[in-house]
Amino acid sequence: MGKKVLIIDDEEDIRNFLIELFKDNGFETMTASDGIEGLKLLKDEKPDLITLDLQMPNDTGTAFYRKMHRDEQFNKIPIIVISGVAGKHLAIKKPFAIFDKPIDATALLETAQNAVDENS
Amino acid sequence: MRKARLDKSRRLVDTIYRTLFQQVPFNVAVIDRDHNVVNANDNFTKRFGDWRGKKCYNVYKKLNQPCDECPSAKVFEDGNVVVADDVGVDQNGKETHYVGHVAPIRMEEGGPVEYVLEMTRTVTGTKSWQQEYQILFDRVPCYITVIDREFRILRANEAFRQTFGDKQNQHCYEVYKRRKTKCPNCPAAKTFKDGLVHHSQQVGTKKGGEKAHYVLSTSPLARGDKEVIHVIEISTDITETKKLEKEVVDAERLAAVGQTVAGLAHSIKxxxxxLEGGMYITKKALVRDDKEMLSQGWDMLERNFDKTTSLVKDFLSFSKGRLPELVMVNPNSLVNEIIGLYQDIAKSIGVILVADLDPKIKDVPLDPKGIHTCLTNLVSNAIDACQMSDKKDCHVCIKTKDTKNTLTFTVVDEGCGIDYDIKSRIFTTFFTTKGGKGTGLGLLTTRKIVQEHGGKITVVSKKDEDTKFTMAFPKKRLQTLFKKDSAE
Known part of the structure; x- marks a missing residue:
């Protein structure tokens, strides 16, 4: 069984890209197009890693993080921020890593692997 | 008897003379040709001290030789009364200012002037007040000039002289603005004419050549009710304030540019x-020779290419600062074009697109391309709003209306509505509720085009209720723009 990664991004193409990328490297994937959907999946699926976009309609990545962090069950799950906004390093308190868009696929996969290894 | 009466009347004259000599509120002294003080009243003695056997210059000024400009000498010479204004030293050694008359005394009518009568009044108090006034005039942080009806500068204060140079007797317009002729709308000319204070903002040139911005008020200097003889011009320099104002505007502009660039960068990223995803999937498909995956990757590439194109287009049409190119068109035909363009797409997703056109509408000057862009933006928003709601058979209606003064286009949809918070942000740069599908420039561009036509765009909407966007164009304004446009 591969590790589960929850991909949260409002752009369908970006979600599809990340699904393929993670699947090709032995991860199991699930996606959400905003923070609300993300929270639901978090509770149902208990992922090992989350990639989080910051600027999304409905609920922002920051709001998602705040809600998730309040729950002790989930606040240890590593988060990788993937966003094109300026000031993204300030949006979330303790992300495992931050990636600018477009991403460096090799580096992302390496980081994702480290994140799940460290946490298990 | 007769002699006694004569004596009495002479005694009376003598008494009057002595009383007058002593009681007149002046310092009175009689001087002979050799500057000797031969007589003086008590006032004079109190002021200047003992005078007996002394020369006038010694008494008045404690000097040992006659003054350079001696008013008495002039009177001895031509026999006319002279008005004098001088500074002396009183018996306590203090400076004392006085003004007065120097009159000739002839012992016989038509004879030579044998003595002069100096009647002076101490004005030391007035003088010090004048000095204070002079200091105020010079040191006040304003430029002050007094000009005559020829616009020549009679007096200028220190601040003015330092900034514009010592330019007495030159025309004010030459000195303030380096002009050869009177300024148009000259506020001083108005004050000369109506005797009232006038205020204005002016730009002049300092003596070093730099620009000076100042707020000017012109006040009349008149004697009684007579016409204004002089005008006093008082200006406050606001060059520094102007500079600060410009800095603020520049900073705001830079901030706006920064914000725009950041928004643009985010969309592009x-x-x-x-595109990166499209490339990844395409490459994978090629490796695996998987046609289905190949078409998925290709679609991703195409979609993101289209998005980039439309962002660049929207951004250009938004940033273009051009005037609309007006031609006479029928507003209804513009709407029909849009209906033709969107009807099929709308139908395919269950949205009913209709037009409600004013049949009496006449041709008006509009920029067809611009209005086309506006209607496209509004209609595609309306269709999106319908898609976001769960309602069945959602209608979108484009209306035209021609009233006496105004031409209006209205786009109404029965979609999801706009809540208050979002409504306040729909006209800001890069604001979108459509995630990656929107550029956040559509309504901003629409408003810009409408405003360039001299019109106004308004929105009426509530969450889960109908949304109505109205573009209203005052017809007079369109005609004015049209005339201007055709004239160029």
């Missing part, structure tokens, strides 16, 4: 990542 998302599209780049979409």
């Amino acid at each position: 998302n599209m780049l990542m979409g």
Whole structure:
């Protein structure tokens, strides 16, 4: 069984890209197009890693993080921020890593692997 | 008897003379040709001290030789009364200012002037007040000039002289603005004419050549009710304030540019990542020779290419600062074009697009391309709003209306509505509720085009209720723009 990664991004193409990328490297994937959907999946699926976009309609990545962090069950799950906004390093308190868009696929996969290894 | 009466009357004259000599509120002294003080009243003695056997210059000024400009000498010479204004030293050694008359005394009518009568009044108090006034005039942080009806500068204060140079007797317009002729709308000319204070903002040139911005008020200097003889011009320099104002505007502009660039960069980064994904999947498909996957990757590439194109287009049409190119068109035909363009797409997703056109509408000057862009933006928003609601058979209606003064286009949809918070942000740069699908420039561009036509765009909407966007164009304004446009 591969590790589960929850991909949260409002752009369908970006979600599809990340699904393929993670699947090709032995991860199991699930996606959400905003923070609300993300929270639901978090509770149902208990992922090992989350990639989080910051600027999304409905609920922002920051709001998602705040809600998730309040729950002790989930606040240890590593988060990788993937966003094109300026000031993204300030949006979330303790992300495992931050990636600018477009991403460096090799580096992302390496980081994702480290994140799940460290946490298990 | 007769002699006694004569004596009495002479005694009376003598008494009057002595009383007058002593009681007149002046310092009175009689001087002979050799500057000797031969007589003086008590006032004079109190002021200047003992005078007996002394020369006038010694008594008045404690000097040992006659003054350079001696008013008495002039009177001895031509026999006319002279008005004098001088500074002396009183018996306590203090400076004392006095003004007065110097009159000739002839012992016989038509004879030579044998003595002069100096009647002076101490004005030391007035003088010090004048000095204070002079200091105020010079040191006040304003430029002050007094000009005559020829616009020549009679007096200028220190601040003015330092900034514009010592330019007495030159025309004010030459000195303030380096003009050869009177300024148009000259506020001083108005004050000369109506005797009232006038205020204005002016730009002049300092003696070093730099620009000076100042707020000017012109006040009349008149004697009684007579016409204004002089005008006093008082200006406050606001060059520094103007500079600060410009800095603020520049900073705001820079901030706006920064914000725009950041928004643009964010959109572009998302599209780049979409392209990156498309490339990844296409490459994988090629390796696996998987046709289905290949078409998925290709679609991603195409979609993100289209998005980039439309962002650049929207951005250009938004940033273009051009005037609309007006031609006479029928507003209804513009609407029909849009209906033709969107009807099929709308139908395919269950949205009913209709037009409600004013049949009496006449041709008006509009920029057809611009209005086309506006209607496209509004209609595509309306269709999106319908898609976001769960309602069945959602209608979108484009209306035209021609009233006496105004031409209006209205786009109404029965979609999801706009809540208050979002409504306040729909006309801001890069604001979108459509995630990656929107550029956040559509309504901003629409408003810009409408405003360039001299019109106004308004929105009426509530969450889950109908949304109505109205573009209203005052017809007079369109005609004015049209005339201007055709004239160029």
